[in-house]
Amino acid sequence: MKGMQRRIVVVVFPGFQLLDLAGPADVFGTAELVTPGSYRVEVVAPRAGLVTAGNGVTVMAGALDEVEGPIDTLMVAGGLSVPRHLADAALVGGIAARAGAARRVASVCNGAFLLAEAGLLERRRATTHWLSAGELRERYPDVEVDADPLYIEDGHVWTSAGVLSGVDLALALVARDLGHEPAGRVARGLVVYLHRPGGQSQFSLPMAALTPRSEPLRELQAYIDAHPCSDLSVPALAARAGMSERHFSHVFTRQTGLSPGRYVERSRADAARRLLETTDHPLDTVARRSGLGTAETLYRVFRRHWRVSPGDHRRRFSPPKER
Template identity: 80%
Template sequence: MQRRVLIVVFPGFQLLDMAGPADVFGTAALLRPTDGYRVELIAVNPGAVTAGNGVTVTASSLGEAAGPVDTLLVAGGLSVPEQVADRELIAGIARLAAGARRVASVCNGAFLLAEAGLLDHRRVTTHWLVAGELKSRYDRVEVDADPLYIEDGDVWTSAGVLSGVDLALALVARDHGHALARTVARGLVVYLHRPGGQSQFSTPMRAMTPRSEPLRELQAYIDANPAADLSVPALAARARMSERHFSRVFTEQTGLSPGRYVERSRADTARRLLEVTGLPLDAVARESGLGRPETLYRVFRRHWRVSPGDHRRRFQSKER
């Protein structure tokens, strides 16, 4: 028996959030016609629904959707902040989720699941740009901005846009095994498991801006001089504070210890050097203040779960 997949769309939804998973499930259905998937689009207002890029799709009525649901998947899009206030949409998602085997979201579609109360006390992810907002708006939700997707019980959430493909492949693997998921991935010419998390694509995970002007100046100094002596004694002396007082105040006002902030700043410098220069790894390590290639490698693996060489191959600018 085919597994019924309902994808919730709305005016202004992100087309790739819908089309990526739909193609994964559709390809799997071609390979498993008897027990694959049947994809249906649903929306509050049935009929034509226009995505954020102007492409129009046809959806059935969310309010009239009934019967067994294997997977309820909610797309994201730039219009999600408006859709969160749509009580009919949120109630419809909650109603269908109650009878679905599992629920999933792509990108900031997680906000719609959260508004429906489906993410309370669960670990979830969303697009790195809005992860902080999701965390502050829904304080019962545990947000992790790095993974491409997260499974927490019968709720799956995925990160930005094309991570919906990663999520759908993981669902196919769970349902039918990795061999089928691998065949689908090869057919679509995508990774079955992409290395790293979405932080490798994001802007740096910055600390808070300190309230204190001297600490703001010190923060700017750290970012501008990664190869300088940025030890706690040196930074405390520059801030004209005792080491203990400096460490406490810096951590309170930035949310990071001095050592953690310095490492992040140096890692970000190294990342920029890898992307825009052809410097060898030992020079990148030296100029970013990380010292040795071994440290550069260790820091990259810790922050972005990829090696410096892999990052350079993926993101290096061709215009140097």
């Protein structure tokens, strides 16, 4: 597509999330201003006409089944109404048909469900909003669902996490198409961060755990998050919960979806993240105050959970120092 205007076709439907359209559309629109002739955006829906987003704003869309010719990127929006549209043959069938004419296919948030329903995520790794990841995994067992990254590229198919991660995905596509310098100008024009890596986690790590049904375990979970430097070993936590170690491990894992050890590590990693973003403490101090012990452990844990080094994260996300 070098030297040619890239055709971006965004699929919406009644009740779609407006930001899933507006965010990427503004990225591609700004890229067109930065590099004239690079992109044009079309909005389509199962039926042509006005389409009302979940927040009540209406947009004009063309008909999905009337899209003809090659497509550079077919992008599917998400929204709270997605579940009731999975049986819409015009929408799902239209996505499947148009995907065959597209160089690449993408989804924002739970638009991944529509891609999966159209058979486009079969045997692929994909992400979606973390709240919907379990349902995507259960409904489509042939999809390798990873709830952590902001976006995932698997072959010609890209999926992104919740809402604003669609901006991250669109910036990544612009960087891939035009290079990092033009993408950086787009990001600066929109006053957004360039370019959050796809592996960046989409949520605070303890949020990945379910809230326990048991009040004592909810209190214990809050205690873990508030006291990262305390003894948070299984024996200590089991004693605090008034259970045997074996029973505690079983109940905690069943009710939160994470083993006690894994939850503690995630909680401490998140405490370290907050310290990196809000203080200028040296890494060994951050490691000690977050309960991770040493800078080496901090580095290893950070790489495992966020796929970036602690120093890199601090440079990207800490506020600038006042002059």
